[in-house]
Amino acid sequence: RPDALRQHFSDILSGMYSLGGQPDTAIVQQRIRLHPAFESITYKGIPxxxxILYRNEPAMAMLRLPTKASGGRANLHQGGIGTGIxxxxxxxxxxVQRNRFVERHPDTGWSVIGMQVPYWKxxxxxxxxxxxxxxxxxxxxxxxxxxxxxPMLLEANARPGLAIQIANGRGLLPRLQAIDALLDQPPRPVSLPRFRKAAPVPGTLRKSA
Structure with a gap:
C-alpha cells in the first residue's frame, strides 16, 4: 500500500534501522518478477x-531454487536446492538439497531434473x-x-565456493583443464591455396609485329 510504503521510507530516512539512530539513505531497486518456467519448482522467492567462469569461459553452472526450509531464499546453506545445468x-x-540428491522440489512435488532454463544462451x-x-x-x-x-545481473563473486560441484555431481578440475587445453593450443598455420598460371588457350596467341 502506498501509505505503508511511504511510512517505511520515512522510518529508514529517520534512522530507525541504522546503527546509533543516525539519518540513513533508502535505496529503491527494481522488482524481479518470477519467470513462468520456474513457478512449479520454487517457493515464494526468485531462483x-x-x-562459474574460468579465463572468461563458462566452466560450470547451477540453478538455485528457494524452498520453505530456506525461507524463500535461493541459498544452498539455508536449505535451498542446487541443480546442476x-x-x-x-x-x-x-x-541436491543439504548435500543430498533430490529429484523433486520438497514443497511443490515437481521434478527439478530435466528443466530447461529460459534464455540460456x-x-x-x-x-x-x-x-x-x-x-x-x-x-x-x-x-x-x-x-x-x-536475464538480469545480480552480482559477481571473487570466491563463489565449491558447492556447485555437488550440485552437478562432478568436479571442476577436468572442466578447468579442458578450458586450458582449448585456449593454450597453438594457432593452426593457415595455408593459402596456390594459384597456377592459366595456360594459354590454343589459337588465341598473336605474334607481335
Missing part, C-alpha cells in the same frame, strides 16, 4: 543461476561479458531471469 543445452541434470553471454569486464581469471556470476526483462 537464480550461478555460472548442462552447459550446452541449459537443461538441469542433477540436484543469453545467460551465458551475459556471464562472459561480466567476466571480461571484471578481469578476474576465476569468478562466479549470479543472474536472475525476469518474466519480462529476461
Amino acid at each position: 537464480d543461476v550461478r555460472v 548442462d552447459l550446452d543445452s541449459g537443461v538441469t541434470h542433477h540436484a 543469453e545467460v551465458l553471454e551475459m556471464a562472459r561479458r561480466v567476466a571480461r569486464a571484471v578481469g578476474l581469471g576465476y569468478l562466479g556470476v549470479d543472474i536472475v531471469v525476469d518474466a519480462e526483462a529476461g
Whole structure:
C-alpha cells in the first residue's frame, strides 16, 4: 500500500534501522518478477543461476531454487536446492538439497531434473561479458531471469565456493583443464591455396609485329 510504503521510507530516512539512530539513505531497486518456467519448482522467492567462469569461459553452472526450509531464499546453506545445468543445452541434470540428491522440489512435488532454463544462451553471454569486464581469471556470476526483462545481473563473486560441484555431481578440475587445453593450443598455420598460371588457350596467341 502506498501509505505503508511511504511510512517505511520515512522510518529508514529517520534512522530507525541504522546503527546509533543516525539519518540513513533508502535505496529503491527494481522488482524481479518470477519467470513462468520456474513457478512449479520454487517457493515464494526468485531462483537464480550461478555460472562459474574460468579465463572468461563458462566452466560450470547451477540453478538455485528457494524452498520453505530456506525461507524463500535461493541459498544452498539455508536449505535451498542446487541443480546442476548442462552447459550446452541449459537443461538441469542433477540436484541436491543439504548435500543430498533430490529429484523433486520438497514443497511443490515437481521434478527439478530435466528443466530447461529460459534464455540460456543469453545467460551465458551475459556471464562472459561480466567476466571480461571484471578481469578476474576465476569468478562466479549470479543472474536472475525476469518474466519480462529476461536475464538480469545480480552480482559477481571473487570466491563463489565449491558447492556447485555437488550440485552437478562432478568436479571442476577436468572442466578447468579442458578450458586450458582449448585456449593454450597453438594457432593452426593457415595455408593459402596456390594459384597456377592459366595456360594459354590454343589459337588465341598473336605474334607481335
